[in-house]
Amino acid sequence: MKKTDLTAYDSPRSAGVIAINFRTEDDELIGAELCSAADDVLLISRKGQAIRFGASDDQLRPMGRATSGVTGMKFRDGDELLSMSIISDDTPEDDRFVVTVTDGGFAKRTAVSEYRRQGRGGLGIKAMALSEDRGSLVGGLVVSEADEIMAIKNSGQVTRSAVSEIPVKGRSTMGVKFVSVKGRDAVSLIALNPEREDEEDDSAADTAGDPVADGEASPAGDDAVSTPQNEHGSDEDGTVGNDQDGVATREDDGE
Numbered sequence: 001m002k003k004t005d006l007t008a009y010d011s012p013r014s015a016g017v018i019a020i021n022f023r024t025e026d027d028e029l030i031g032a033e034l035c036s037a038a039d040d041v042l043l044i045s046r047k048g049q050a051i052r053f054g055a056s057d058d059q060l061r062p063m064g065r066a067t068s069g070v071t072g073m074k075f076r077d078g079d080e081l082l083s084m085s086i087i088s089d090d091t092p093e094d095d096r097f098v099v100t101v102t103d104g105g106f107a108k109r110t111a112v113s114e115y116r117r118q119g120r121g122g123l124g125i126k127a128m129a130l131s132e133d134r135g136s137l138v139g140g141l142v143v144s145e146a147d148e149i150m151a152i153k154n155s156g157q158v159t160r161s162a163v164s165e166i167p168v169k170g171r172s173t174m175g176v177k178f179v180s181v182k183g184r185d186a187v188s189l190i191a192l193n194p195e196r197e198d199e200e201d202d203s204a205a206d207t208a209g210d211p212v213a214d215g216e217a218s219p220a221g222d223d224a225v226s227t228p229q230n231e232h233g234s235d236e237d238g239t240v241g242n243d244q245d246g247v248a249t250r251e252d253d254g255e
Helices: 196-207
Strands: 040-045 049-054 081-087 097-102 107-113 139-144 148-153 159-162 189-190
Touching: 040 189, 049 139, 081 107, 081 139, 097 148
Parallel strands: 139 189
Antiparallel strands: 040 049, 040 081, 097 107, 097 139, 148 159, 148 189
């Protein structure tokens, strides 16, 4: 991994520019994020290991675009990097969680504060206890309780769930049932719902009234009647169904 000044990507080339050089033919890019020197980086491996270190110049010195970077995390046999997230310095850790999900549909969220800072290039610490019947990790995200997560299955079905529905567990514990999978189906990946923030902004705009200047007369005179705007409530009953976007919502299994 490496850190490059954002201005290095300011180029008029329509075909793009090189972001990183790979050292081996089987290597691939798994993520790219904006960060500052005050932020932390969180790397999670497919077998449930995680390492957190600072993005300061001492830990992660700036490099040019066409370089291969430095070692961010080491792996045991058969393991590989799964995800990279940024823990922002301007957000209290008490408001942030790390959500991990397996391909068998099990999930948990753990407070960011349980992932202690370490030096770059180590094996890391346990992020989730895994077993053969619960599957391997397919995703790890840094989220807030107000966020929503979308889980995509191999069958193409998408399940959208609120982070607040996922129970808080310790780092080295197993998760609870999060997504129902049947037969040979499995969860293939998870992602933050990008429309969640837009929906909140639209809701706030719908419930806001039109400002009226102090002392301004109504165009219709003294007999004019003001009609309040309609408020829009949310419909979240915890059952599986299709919303207006055709996305299935998670069934409340009581866990």
